[in-house]
Structures are given as structure tokens and as C-alpha cells.
Amino acid sequence: MLCRVADSLFWMSRYIERAENTVRLVDVTLQTLLESEHSSEDISYRHWSPILSSLGDQELFESHCSETSSLEVTHFLTFSRENPSSVFSCVASARENARMIRDQISAEMWEVINRLYLYLKNTDAERVCREVNFDFFHRIKEFSILFQGITESTFTHQLGYEFIICGRQLERADKTCRILDAKRFMGTVSQVEDDALDTAQWAALLRGCSAFEAYHRTYVSDVSGDHVRELLMLSRNFPRSVLFCIDRLQKAMHAISKCPLTHFSNEAERRVGLLISRLNYATPSELADDKAHQLIEDIEDDLADIAQELSARYMFAEIVDPAAELVES
């Protein structure tokens, strides 16, 4: 397979996953806002600010948008052309990548991405933001899941498929970390120590990861931070948990290199193996309130390094992730 094709498959899949996760974050925040009693714009922005921080988008937002209203943030994260990780930008990038390799993917895969793009492009952005149209967010999620299903059932499960898995799992693991991290920022904005608020925030995070039901089947208790972290980081069964994603990532990487799981044939494989061990042997104390942040940050750094190594090994030289570039500058 051409290096360029591997690169496009990886990024096509990664951008779709990124779009879906951003929608999840926006959706869940808007839902939370509806439940809160004091819905002044000032208070709503306090809800948004952690999301923006965890995505690394706060500076960009503040440099582009003068108003710090809920409506502005929704627009920025969903439709903004200036924000390279907005849902629209991600879908446009996914489509550009798909277009470059449309001879390599199934016609159905291309069509669903193209339809998603046309849907977003023809949506009345102002109206969606003003009316808080949940159907809209729901449809975007459905498109993403449809794309995964179509990929699963129309694309040969060979080399290219593994690159698609790599892109998706890397992005998903990273976003689960960021969603968890958002809680840390939430803690710092609320002035009153309030258990009810705390629980509501954790519940919102669970919903953002489609993990609410999974949580309640696993833990017969109220929502607690330690349990949420355990589920979203260390579960071996829940498909959005960090360990689950990285495990799937490792399998895909070894399917590409045909190297047995007990060995490694390149730096990316070595790093992913180390990371899995760390999570496999993590103790509850590492997930405690005061330590979890360090672990999450380490995982995020590892994931960035793994992506870099994968790209150097199989794709074109340097990873060019416009979102990351903008944050750094």
C-alpha cells in the first residue's frame, strides 16, 4: 500500500472520530446547561470553559470570538471554519482525505462521508446554535457510527482497514482522556463545594462517552469519580475506555507489521506495549483524585508520540495535524 494512502486512511478515520467526539462534548454540555437553574450567559460560559481547555482550544476561541456566550462556543466548536478542530473542519478534512483515496475505499464509505459533509454544509448554523437543535447533534453521531458500520461491512479487512482502526482508536483514547480531564477544569470554576453538582458533572461526562448505562451495569452505586475514572480508563470491556482503545490499537499495529504481540518491530509498537503494561498494572491509588491528572497527561503524551512514530514508520514523514499546530503556536 502506498504510504500516502495509509496516511489518508488513518486521517480520514481519525477526523471522523474527532468530529463525533466534539459533537459528544457539545451535546452533553448543552444538556447539562438545560438542567442548571441559573442559565445566565456568564454561568454557561463557566460550563464551556473546561471543555475548551481540555480540547486545547480556549486561546483560539478567545482570539476569534469577542463574546463568551454559550451560542458563540457552540458555533465555534461545531461550525467555525477558523477552528481546525470544529466539527465542520474535521468533516471537511475527513472528506478531503477520502477524496484522495476514493479509488481505495468502498463507494458506500465515500458516499456517507460526502453526505455528512453536504449535510453540515447545508445546515443553517445560526439556527442550530440558537435553537439548540439536539436532532442535529444526534444525526452527526449517527453519520459517524454509520461510517464505522459501513467500513466494517464493505471494506476488506486487510492492511488498509488496520490503518483505519489505528486512526480511530488513537483519537478515541485521546478524547476519552480529554473528556476526563475536563472534569478537573470544572472543579476549579465552581466556587461552592457541592456534592450534587459534582455528581451531576460526572454523570454528564459518562453520557458524553455513551457510558452512563455501562456504568450502572458495572457499579451498583451512585456516580463517583473514582469509579468513573476506573471505567473510562481501565475497563477491558467498555469500547470507549482508554485501555480498550489502546489494546485495539496495539492489535491493529501488529497486524500491520505482522510482528507477534510479544515482541516489537518498531518504536511505535514498543511505546504502545509499555503504555498497555502501565494501564494493565495500574493501582487504584494511581487513579485517585490527586494523581489521576498526571496519569492522564502521560497517556496523552504517549499517544502523541505513538502517532508520530506510526507516521514516521508507514506514512509521510511528519504528522501534520492542523489542530495541534495551531495550539502550539
Add this chain to the structure above:
Amino acid sequence: MDIAYDQGTFFDEAFESDGTPRPHYQSLISKFAELSPEEFQQKREAIDLAFLQQGITFTVYGEAQSTERIFPFDLMPRVIPKSEWDHLSTGLKQRLETLNLFLHDIYHDRKIVKDKVFPEEILASAKHYRPEIAGLDVPKDIYIHICGTDLIRDDQGAYLVLEDNGRCPSGVSYMLENRQAMKRAFPRFFPNAGVRPVTDYPSHLLAALRHTAPEGVDEPTVAVLTPGVYNSAYFEHCFLARQMGVEIVEGRDLVVENDDRVYMRTTEGLKRVDVLYRRIDDDFIDPEVFRKDSVLGVPGLVRAYRKGNLGLANALGTGVADDKVAYCFVPDMIKYYLDQDPILPNVQSWLPYRPDDLKYVLENMENLVVKAANEAGGYGMIIGPVASKAEIAEFREKVKADPRGFIAQTPISLSRHPTYADGAFDGRHIDLRPYIISGKQTHIIPGGLTRVALRKGSLVVNSSQGGGSKDTWVLYD
């Protein structure tokens, strides 16, 4: 749906001058007549949506944002009966065989120049002549593997050659997709219509590409070389690669190693490439030889080609035969190389590089069509009868400054075809681009791209200037 309209003085493809349908259009017209306007509208919308959703689009440059558009598709197909097609295909074969002989000759012994049939000064000033391949023996002596020749019909219905596209003719994917769209929209038209299929184009193309592999390579690796996703014809490049089951590569995917062979970069290392169906112009194909600033091409490609390690389709340097001045000499070439009379005539032309013709052209420009010798896509031309005085004056100066750079032709009132436009059927001008493949044999796909000028009265059929297209039916009998 009512199809009849005022035919004016034009040759109409579907109707005799008395308004009765021509025999080969009768059943089609009666089927269209049975459609209700609502059904017709539904089918139109369904086809447009399908094109858009499949991304069968081209890019329009020069607007604030380059935009993607679908190539407007007209539902009423163009029909060509067998007798006409047989005439066309022998004429096109004759023409392409001649062009290949001509290219071989001018890059070797130049007999045609020595015998004073083709003027030396025209060759010396040919913009697309490539000294890099002079004396080079290209595989199987084929230069133009894929040719798209533009044909028009005059007011008597006679077919004329308007130009030969011997570099990277595009549009063949529309020929194939238009047929698919028609089959989806009108499934019950087809079983008894006696339409010859066009679907085997990709397999003929692949066979011709494999035929051009370097000596000694039995199982050649073929790839389509594209300028990339921002090229207006990118959809077509992908489409053909997919249909042939070969890789589509960009310049940055390829590398020429010290052994002067071409390789593509894969996740498993370098892999040899033997034949490139290149959709990049000569100018951009190798920055070591042609434009130094090109990032689309592959450094060293010409080196590999000259060493005989690579087949290229079309060959380098075919643009000489594309030159509109050279076009004017094709009838002479046919006599010279094949000792035959041309089956398909050219449009009557004047060559301003000849002083007498220059004088005539300058004096009669308002009655002529004047075209730049090396432009395409409907650019760099003027249609005298509809141009303003200022435009004509400007063009006179251009022709005076560079007589070699232009030709002039009699305006042809292109044939018209029933076309749905502005809410009703009406006559619109059309042309025809059949695709001719030169491999082991010369093969012409029974069909082609019929382009239609959708604006009333317009003679310009190019997609960039308000043109659309039609499915083209060649009948078995």
C-alpha cells in the same frame, strides 16, 4: 412531455427538416412523449442528486472560492445509427494511425519535413515539441495511446473534425457515468433499444497500457499518475484507476532510484512501476527536465523513460500533433503516410503564418472563428460573428503580433439536439468526443461524450463555460 420545437435553419439530430422524427430517434421520442412533466422532473432531480452524492463533480477555478459543481446532465440521449458510426470509426482510426506515424517521423528522420509536406518553420516553432525524446524509440512506436477527437456536424449534417486531443484528453468518466445514470433513470428504455455498451472502456485502456510496458516485463505494474485531488479531473483519474484495478499515484509517491527505474513508496518499502498512465502535462512531469518549479512531477522520470525502463501513455511530446496549426496539415499527412483520402474532413481553415491567409483573416475576422494554436477548453478564441468591434480589434492585434500562434476557421453552425433547458425542450448545439485507444489494435469505444451548449444560441460546449453533457447511444443497427 412535448418535444417539438422550431428547428430554424440548423441541422437537427433528431428531426427531419419537416419536423418528423428521424428513424433512429422514433422510439426514443415516443417514450419521452409518454413521460409526464412530473415524472421527468423527478428523474432529473434524482440524477443530479446521485451525481452530487457520488461526488461526480469538477472544480471551477477563478471564482472567489473554487467550487465543486456537477457537470450538468441532459436526459435526452444522443443517438448515432450504425452507418454513421462505421463511417466515423474508420475515419478516426485513419486519423490516429496517421498522427502516430507523424509523431514517430518528426522525432526520427523527419521525412515529412524533408519532402516539404509539413513546413519546417512550423515544427521549429511548435510549442510542445520535446527535443528530449528526439531519436528515442518509444515502446511499440505508439505515441498517442488515448485520443479524444472532437467532432461537429455542419448545417448539412456532415461530420467534421474540430480538433484532436492527443495529450491528456479527459471526459471519458462522464461517458461511463452518464450511461449508468441513464440506466438507473430509464431502466425500461434499454433492453430493446439496441444500444452498444461502453462499459469495457477500462479493460481496453488497461490492455493498451500493458502493451506499452518496457521490453522484457511480462507482468507490468501499471499506475495512474495524477496531479492530485485539486485537479479538476481528479474524479476521473480515481474512477479509471478503480475500474482498472491499478494504483493511483501522485508525484510525491514516486521516486527514481540510481538504477534509473521508477518506484512507488509503499508501507512495505519501494515497489517497481513499469507503466504510467499520466494525466499530468509534459511541462510538469519532471522538474529535472521541464519546469523546475513543478512539485507535481517526479525528478528523474524522463531519465527512466529514456533508458527504456518506463512506459508512458501518452508519450512525451505528443502536443506537437495537438497544435492547431499542425491540425490543419492532418489531411496532407493522411495522404503522405497512408496514401489515402481523408475520410473525415477538417473544418475549412486559414493559417495566418502564411502572408495571404493573414491578410484574409485580418480583413474578414468578423466572419471567422479565430483560435490560439495551443489553448483548449474554449479559451483563447473569438467567434467573429458574435464578437464586439473592440474584441475583434484586440484579436487583430494579437494575430498580427504572432501569426504562427493562431488559426482561423469558417464558423460552423453546429448541429442541434433536443435538450431540456429553461423549462422546455428546445434545440441546443452539440459536439461529440469519441475516445480512441491505440494498443495492439486501434479500438474506438462505441459512444463518446456528447457535450451540449445549454445557453440558447451558444456554440461553446465546454463545461467551464456553461456546457452540459448527454449520454451517447451508438446503435447495433
